[in-house]
Structures are given as C-alpha cells and as structure tokens.
Amino acid sequence: xxxxxxxxxxxxxxxxxxxxxxxxxxxxxxxxxxxxxxxxxxxxxxxxxxxxxxxxxxxxxxxxxxxxxxxxxxxxxxxxxxxxxxxxxxxxxxxxxxxxxxxxxxxxxxxxxxxxxxxxxxxxxxxxxxxxxxxxxxxxxxxxxxxxxxxxxxxxxxxxxxxxxxxxxxxxxxxxxxxxxxxxxxxxxxxxxxxxxxxxxxxxxxxxxxxxxxxxxxxxxxxxxxxxxxxxxxxxxxxxxxxxxxxxxxxxxxxxxxxxxxxxxxxxxxxxxxxxxxxxxxxxxxxxxxxxxxxxxxxxxxxxxxxxxxxxxxxx
Amino acid sequence: xxxxxxxxxxxxxxxxxxxxxxxxxxxxxxxxxxxxxxxxxxxxxxxxxxxxxxxxxxxxxxxxxxxxxxxxxxxxxxxxxxxxxxxxxxxxxxxxxxxxxxxxxxxxxxxxxxxxxxxxxxxxxxxxxxxxxxxxxxxxxxxxxxxxxxxxxxxxxxxxxxxxxxxxxxxxxxxxxxxxxxxxxxxxxxxxxxxxxxxxxxxxxxxxxxxxxxxxxxxxxxxxxxxxxxxxxxxxxxxxxxxxxxxxxxxxxxxxxxxxxxxxxxxxxxxxxxxxxxxxxxxxxxxxxxxxxxxxxxxxxxxxxxxxxxxxxxxxxxxxxxxxxxxxxxxxxxxxxxxxxxxxxxxxxxxxxxxxxxxxxxxxxxxxxxxxxxxxxxxxxxxxxxxxxxxxxxxxxxxxxxxxxxxxxxxxxxxxxxxxxxxxxxxxxxxxxxxxx
Numbered sequence: 001x002x003x004x005x006x007x008x009x010x011x012x013x014x015x016x017x018x019x020x021x022x023x024x025x026x027x028x029x030x031x032x033x034x035x036x037x038x039x040x041x042x043x044x045x046x047x048x049x050x051x052x053x054x055x056x057x058x059x060x061x062x063x064x065x066x067x068x069x070x071x072x073x074x075x076x077x078x079x080x081x082x083x084x085x086x087x088x089x090x091x092x093x094x095x096x097x098x099x100x101x102x103x104x105x106x107x108x109x110x111x112x113x114x115x116x117x118x119x120x121x122x123x124x125x126x127x128x129x130x131x132x133x134x135x136x137x138x139x140x141x142x143x144x145x146x147x148x149x150x151x152x153x154x155x156x157x158x159x160x161x162x163x164x165x166x167x168x169x170x171x172x173x174x175x176x177x178x179x180x181x182x183x184x185x186x187x188x189x190x191x192x193x194x195x196x197x198x199x200x201x202x203x204x205x206x207x208x209x210x211x212x213x214x215x216x217x218x219x220x221x222x223x224x225x226x227x228x229x230x231x232x233x234x235x236x237x238x239x240x241x242x243x244x245x246x247x248x249x250x251x252x253x254x255x256x257x258x259x260x261x262x263x264x265x266x267x268x269x270x271x272x273x274x275x276x277x278x279x280x281x282x283x284x285x286x287x288x289x290x291x292x293x294x295x296x297x298x299x300x301x302x303x304x305x306x307x308x309x310x311x312x313x314x315x316x
Numbered sequence: 317x318x319x320x321x322x323x324x325x326x327x328x329x330x331x332x333x334x335x336x337x338x339x340x341x342x343x344x345x346x347x348x349x350x351x352x353x354x355x356x357x358x359x360x361x362x363x364x365x366x367x368x369x370x371x372x373x374x375x376x377x378x379x380x381x382x383x384x385x386x387x388x389x390x391x392x393x394x395x396x397x398x399x400x401x402x403x404x405x406x407x408x409x410x411x412x413x414x415x416x417x418x419x420x421x422x423x424x425x426x427x428x429x430x431x432x433x434x435x436x437x438x439x440x441x442x443x444x445x446x447x448x449x450x451x452x453x454x455x456x457x458x459x460x461x462x463x464x465x466x467x468x469x470x471x472x473x474x475x476x477x478x479x480x481x482x483x484x485x486x487x488x489x490x491x492x493x494x495x496x497x498x499x500x501x502x503x504x505x506x507x508x509x510x511x512x513x514x515x516x517x518x519x520x521x522x523x524x525x526x527x528x529x530x531x532x533x534x535x536x537x538x539x540x541x542x543x544x545x546x547x548x549x550x551x552x553x554x555x556x557x558x559x560x561x562x563x564x565x566x567x568x569x570x571x572x573x574x575x576x577x578x579x580x581x582x583x584x585x586x587x588x589x590x591x592x593x594x595x596x597x598x599x600x601x602x603x604x605x606x607x608x609x610x611x612x613x614x615x616x617x618x619x620x621x622x623x624x625x626x627x628x629x630x631x632x633x634x635x636x637x638x639x640x641x642x643x644x645x646x647x648x649x650x651x652x653x654x655x656x657x658x659x660x661x662x663x664x665x666x667x668x669x670x671x672x673x674x675x676x677x678x679x680x681x682x683x684x685x686x687x688x689x690x691x692x693x694x695x696x697x698x699x700x701x702x703x704x705x706x707x708x709x710x711x712x713x714x715x716x717x718x719x720x721x722x723x724x725x726x727x728x729x730x731x732x733x734x735x736x737x738x739x740x741x742x743x744x745x746x747x748x749x750x751x752x753x
Contacts, residue, residue, distance in 0.1 A: 062361060065355055065361055065540070066361050066540050067540070068358075068539035068540050068541070070356070071352060071355055071356055122537070122562070122565070123425070123427065123562060123590075124424070124425025124426060124427055124535065124562075125425060126424065126425060153590075154461070155460070155461040155462075155464035155465050155468075156457040156458070156460035156461035156463075156464055157457075157461075159456070159457035159460050160455070160456045160457035160458075160461075163456035163457060164456065177464075208562060208564060208565035208566075209565065209566075210564070210565050210566045211564075241425060241535075241537075243423065243535070243538050243539060243541045243542075243545070244537050244538065244539055245358030245537060245538060245539025245540065245541075245542075245567075245570065245571075246356050246357070246358055246539065246568070247358070247537040247565070247566065247567040247568070248537070248539075250566055251537075268423075268424065268425075268508070270508060271423070271508045271509070271510060271541070272509070272510050272541065272544055273539070273541040274540075274541075276539075277539065296454075
C-alpha cells in the first residue's frame with residue numbers, strides 16, 4: 001500500500017484515493033525508475049547472484065553507484081547484505097535494507113493554524129513548481145493556502161508563483177523584484193494569520209549552498225518567520241533534483257545548518273534518474289524524504305513511500 | 317570548483333611522493349583513491365573505469381618506475397589524461413554567414429534562460445550583435461524572465477503569442493535578421509530526455525532553425541545520469557557542445573569529465589556565478605590544472621587584460637615603477653579588480669592560493685567601505701596623501717560614514733604599499749600580472 005496524502009497530513013479522513021490511482025502512481029514510479037530496474041534485474045537477478053562470488057558483489061556495488069547512492073551508503077548496504085548470510089531473493093533483501101535506511105514514514109507537521117512551510121534549495125531544482133503542486137494538494141485536502149513569493153532575485157519568479165497560485169486557487173503575497181525576502185516572508189505569515197489561512201508556503205530564491213552571504217540571508221528569513229509566529233516554520237523543505245549527484249549531500253548539510261531543514265522533496269523522478277542521492281542523504285544525515293515529484297501535472301506531487309521507492313529502485 | 321577532487325588526488329599522490337619509488341602496491345592504492353575520488357565527483361562509472369585503467373597503464377610503465385620522482389610523474393599522467401579526456405585545444409563557437417543561430421537545450425532547471433542571456437552578453441563583448449528568442453512556452457513566466465533579463469543587458473528579445481515553438485523560432489530569427497542582428501540565441505523549454513513528445517518537438521525546432529551551434533545546457537551538479545541525458549539529447553539534436561552551469565558551487569563537476577567521453581562533444585562554456593557576466597569559455601587544460609590544484613594563471617592574465625585599458629595600464633605601471641602609489645591609483649586598481657568579477661573567483665585562480673582560500677570568505681562590502689573613504693577625499697588629497705592631517709581625517713571619516721581608525725588604517729596601508737613598490741622598482745621590473753605577455 002502506498003502512502004496517501006491523508007496519511008502524510010495526519011488526517012483521519014479526507015478524499016479517499018482509489019486503488020487505481022495508487023496503482024497508477026506505483027506503476028509510474030516504477031517506470032520512471034526503469035533504467036536502474038533493468039540494470040539491477042539484468043545484472044543481479046537472484047538466480048545469477050552468487051554471494052560467494054566477489055565479482056557479483058562488485059556488480060552490485062556498481063549498480064548502486066550508478067543510481068547515485070554514493071560510495072559510503074553503498075558500502076553500508078553491501079555490508080548489511082553480507083551480514084544477512086542467506087540472502088534469499090536479492091532484490092527483496094536489498095529493498096528491505098534500503099527502506100530501512102530511509103527510515104520511518106514521514107508526515108507533514110501542519111497542525112498549527114496557520115502553519116508555515118519554508119521551501120529552500122539550489123537553483124533550478126523545482127521549488128516554485130513543487131509549491132504550486134503542494135498548494136493544490138493541500139486545497140484538495142480542505143486547507144486554505146497562501147503563497148508568499150520571497151524569491152525576489154530571479155527575474156519573473158514572482159510571476160511564476162502567482163500563476164501557480166491562480167491555478168491552485170491560493171491566496172498570494174508578492175513583492176517587488178529586489179525586495180528584502182525576509183520582509184516578504186514576514187508579510188506572508190502576517191497575511192496568513194490575518195486572513196485565517198491554514199497554511200502559508202514561503203518560496204525562496206534558489207541559491208548555491210556555498211554562497212555564504214545568501215545562506216545568511218536565508219537564515220534571516222527563517223529567523224523572521226520564527227519571531228513572527230511561535231513554532232514556525234513548522235516545516236522547512238529542501239527541494240532536491242533527482243538527477244543530482246553526490247553534491248546533494250553537501251546541499252542537505254549546508255541548507256540544514258542555515259535553515260534547519262525538516263525534510264526533502266525529491267523532484268523530477270519522472271526522468272530516468274534514480275534519485276539514489278535520497279538514500280545517501282537519509283543514511284548520512286538522517287533527513288527524511290517527505291515528497292516526490294513524478295511529473296509536470298498538478299497531481300504529480302506525491303507523498304514519499306520508502307518501500308515503494310526502494311522496491312521500484314531494485315525490482316521489476 | 318573541483319576542490320575536493322583535487323584535495324583527494326593530492327593527498328594520495330602526496331603519499332607517493334614520500335615513497336620516492338613506486339611499487340605495485342602503492343600504485344594500486346593510488347588508483348583506488350583516484351577511482352573513489354572520481355566516483356564521489358560524479359564522474360560516470362564507465363568513464364572512471366577507463367580513465368583509471370589508462371592512468372594505471374602509464375603509471376606502471378618503465379619510465380615512471382625508474383624515475384626519481386614517481387609521484388610527480390603520476391601527477392603529470394593524471395593531468396594529461398584529464399586534459400585529453402576533456403578534449404584538447406579550446407573549443408570556440410562556430411560563426412557562419414549571419415545570422416549565426418545558437419540553439420540552447422537541456423533538462424528543466426539546468427539554467428537555459430539565464431545562460432542564454434549570459435551568452436548574449438558575452439558575445440556582445442566579443443563585438444557581435446546578439447538577439448534572444450523566447451521559445452520556452454512551457455514554464456510559467458519563462459518569457460517574462462527572458463524579457464526582464466534582456467532589458468537588464470539591453471539586448472532585444474523576440475517573442476510571439478502562439479503554442480508552437482517552431483513558429484516562435486522562425487519568426488524570431490526572421491525578425492532579428494531584419495533588425496540587423498548577427499547572432500540569434502534560441503531559449504527553449506526544459507524537457508526530460510525520455511519525454512518522447514517534447515524531444516520530437518525539439519528536433520522539429522532544430523530542423524526549422526537550422527542552427528549554427530546547438531548547445532546542451534548541463535547542471536554541473538548532475539550525477540551519474542549526466543551520461544544518459546547527454547546521449548539522449550545527442551541522438552535527437554546532435555548538439556555541438558555543452559555549457560556547464562552552476563560551477564560556482566562546490567559540485568565536483570564530474571559531468572565535465574563524462575560528457576566528452578560519451579558524446580565526443582566538448583564543453584564550450586562554463587557558468588561560474590549568478591551575475592550575467594559570469595559566463596566563460598572552457599579550456600580543458602586549465603580545468604585539468606585546476607583539478608590538480610595547479611592554479612590557472614592564463615585565465616587570470618586574460619581577465620586582467622580585459623579589465624584594464626591599455627594606456628591606463630601603462631600609466632599605472634610607470635608610476636608603480638617609480639614607487640608612487642596615490643589614492644587615484646588605488647581607485648583604478650579597485651576598478652580593474654571589480655571588472656575582473658568577484659574577488660573570491662579571481663583569488664582562486666592564483667596557483668597555490670586555491671586550496672588555502674577554500675574556507676576564507678572575502679567580504680566584498682569591505683572593499684566598498686574602503687572605496688567610500690577614498691571617494692570622500694578631495695582630488696588633491698588623493699594625489700598627495702601626505703596632506704591629510706588630523707582635521708582632514710575627521711572630515712573624511714564623517715564623509716564616508718567610517719571611523720577615524722578605519723581612515724588611519726587605510727592611510728597606513730597605502731604607505732606600506734608605496735614602500736613595497738619602491739623596493740620592487742629598484743629590483744626587477746614588474747612583469748606578468750600587470751605587464752605584457
């Protein structure tokens with residue numbers, strides 16, 4: 001059973017997703033992970049894998065490395081599999097270990113009213129698009145949403161977010177190009193409170209985690225939100241592009257330090273990218289994945305399900 | 317940009333240096349380290365294999381084993397292999413009968429729109445008359461973004477209200493040509509390389525535009541997937557080269573190594589910052605040097621030359637030789653430094669400094685403060701700093717919004733600088749940095 005939005009949001013009830021919808025998603029995710037599936041089943045079919053054969057272990061390592069899982073997490077997975085002794089079905093055993101590494105099912109902490117979600121990440125990972133889709137999903141689950149355009153740097157970023165706000169029928173707080181992003185965040189939180197919205201989502205400018213002045217600016221945005229509203233931001237999501245390689249770890253580390261990230265949104269999983277960097281981030285930093293983006297449509301943002309992800313990554 | 321990879325290789329090969337001579341064991345250890353470093357740098361798995369095999373073969377050769385400095389030999393081999401892997405010679409854009417059409421393509425979020433604007437600016441600096449065409453009809457506000465960028469750098473942007481990018485492109489090229497522009501840069505929508513429909517659309521755009529150059533825009537943070545992306549785009553639109561973006565981060569940029577290896581197409585340009593003038597030509601030799609922490613003097617000299625007007629340079633050099641360094645000279649030096657781009661980037665290019673500066677943050681605002689102090693001086697004071705007495709100091713401090721201590725510090729620094737210049741003037745003439753090649 002995949003995870004549903006109601007589960008992610010901690011709602012007892014809510015629109016019930018049909019099995020067909022879930023199957024459709026599962027199938028899509030598996031399709032999108034097709035390349036690594038072929039690689040793994042092609043090279044590592046349980047029948048062909050011989051735990052006594054050094055070369056087979058090497059091929060397993062290669063397959064994980066090719067999926068961007070990274071050297072340390074790959075070494076750990078191999079170590080755990082070796083420790084198991086009897087592997088049985090290699091694909092299933094690997095899926096179990098990966099799911100274990102990815103941790104407990106995550107939830108979005110949006111109980112407070114208003115709740116604030118701060119969205120951060122490097123340039124071009126899909127922050128604005130993810131926010132648009134998230135707003136739509138939250139509305140479907142009976143939350144009124146306000147979007148705050150604190151990306152005042154990139155040309156036309158505000159316009160882009162405003163278009164998404166219209167599509168998702170969300171309230172919108174914008175600002176002039178070049179305005180202080182912390183001030184926009186302040187206004188957004190203030191407006192969400194005054195207008196009685198359930199959730200305020202604050203978009204920020206993409207920035208490379210190595211630009212310390214911009215990271216300091218981000219920390220300030222966070223501080224302003226904190227002082228404006230107790231307990232806020234309730235979620236700080238780092239948007240990571242699934243095609244990202246090992247640099248994703250550095251991103252998670254430094255954004256974590258500057259903005260106290262609570263979870264990852266893994267985008268662009270509809271490509272042939274495997275998103276193995278999510279495993280590395282969970283293993284080395286203990287940061288959970290909460291959302292995945294599997295397409296361009298409004299419905300293509302889904303709750304992350306570790307078991308689905310792991311199985312899609314390694315089995316047919 | 318390749319800091320960590322360079323650190324790792326240096327650590328491994330530093331070990332080798334200590335040994336004096338290479339034995340099989342040491343070589344194996346070194347190769348393993350190189351392999352791991354390259355994998356962590358996101359170099360494609362297959363590329364790593366063949367690269368390491370090549371280095372190993374050459375490293376175990378007789379010449380190296382007999383050499384008295386095998387460690388340095390291996391550094392040299394790695395450097396040469398890296399250079400040849402990334403392509404040899406520099407790879408310029410092609411210019412044909414005008415208008416030269418440049419098609420930009422890539423995944424979502426790789427940086428096509430920004431890079432298109434940066435490229436237009438770069439080409440105008442090279443004496444061209446570029447125009448931009450907004451053919452990304454997918455992403456909300458993408459056209460607005462390009463138009464805003466175009467306004468910032470005063471480069472015309474052509475758009476057309478339609479659903480078909482082929483129409484936009486045809487119209488844009490035509491309109492730009494009529495207006496007398498000799499380069500037309502086409503910004504297209506980001507698309508997944510496995511999206512059949514959009515890839516076909518891109519192929520149609522390519523056929524209609526008949527571009528002189530097709531460039532794949534690739535995020536330097538891309539992982540193992542870079543190879544699949546490059547291969548798929550190459551199959552459909554046969555790009556001529558790659559623009560590697562976001563290299564100002566700490567991504568180790570293994571994609572740069574992989575792409576050339578699998579498609580045979582060179583990296584042509586690299587984007588090294590958010591500012592619109594931060595797009596540079598790519599030089600594989602330089603990149604290889606940089607990977608190995610050998611600095612990049614060539615780029616530095618070019619930057620300095622582009623930043624300084626010729627006669628200005630001569631005048632300054634003459635005064636420096638004579639051991640004079642007024643605050644006017646200070647201002648022109650500062651201007652030159654600014655023209656060269658962000659200080660952090662410039663300093664990284666200096667051999668030996670790259671590593672040490674990794675964690676150092678340079679506060680550009682501090683430079684602005686210093687500039688404010690100088691600008692608060694009268695022209696006479698700038699020429700003859702010895703005039704600056706106590707009451708003048710107070711006035712300068714107030715005028716610039718800084719403290720007297722700040723002003724004093726600057727005055728002392730100038731004196732020291734002048735002293736240093738005098739000594740240098742007595743000895744060898746200044747050469748290299750400010751001199752002619």
